[in-house]
Amino acid sequence: MRHIVWDWNGTLFHDIDAVVGATNLVFEPYGIAAYDADGFRAVYTRPIWAAYERMLGRPLNDGEWERLDLGFHEHYHRLMLECGLTADAVGALEAWSATGNGQSLLSMWTHDRLGPKVAEFGIDHHFSRIDGLGILSSSAGHSGGRQTSGGHKADSMVAHIAALGIDPENVLVIGDSLDDAHAAQHVGARAVLYTGGMTSRTDLHALGVPVVDSLTEALNHA
Structure with missing residues (x-):
């Protein structure tokens, strides 16, 4: 492999606690017991x-999805x-940079939030390109509207790879979701899935791609 495309939420950015916490707060009025990470x-x-x-x-009732989604994001952006x-994450980024090969970041989080957050952690210099939602695609990320997700990141991956000008056969996508693997397969790249995000290990293994417990692995x- 000559290039790695990293995912952000749940992969480089360990935000599972915020995701679960925001979900619990949104569903608290319904009387639903709080989830832990594995339960979620x-x-x-x-x-x-x-x-x-x-x-x-x-x-979901009419309008209920929109209220839940808005509430989730309000809590998530605080948590x-x-x-x-x-x-x-830092060790993995530095190790790959030391090989002289390239790496970039593609996320379905909004680009206006993604860029500053990556820079805040001081890791932006590792990436030849950083793309978030709103730069390469008008599709929705976490919300996705009341439509089937999965094609969204695939479309963004096509545009990301094209912008990089690299052969997808030389690309490894590292992410935490089925969407990441589907996006990689869509462009003809390989994928490795990390267990630290929102998707269960069982679901990750079901795709038949390598599943790892660390980014170094x-x-x-x-």
């Missing part, structure tokens, strides 16, 4: 509104301020 992964699916219906045990990088597949 057990009910999580994409699109996210389908996970919400799974949590509620019923279809994420307490989150940091994944434990070995992911580099072994490059």
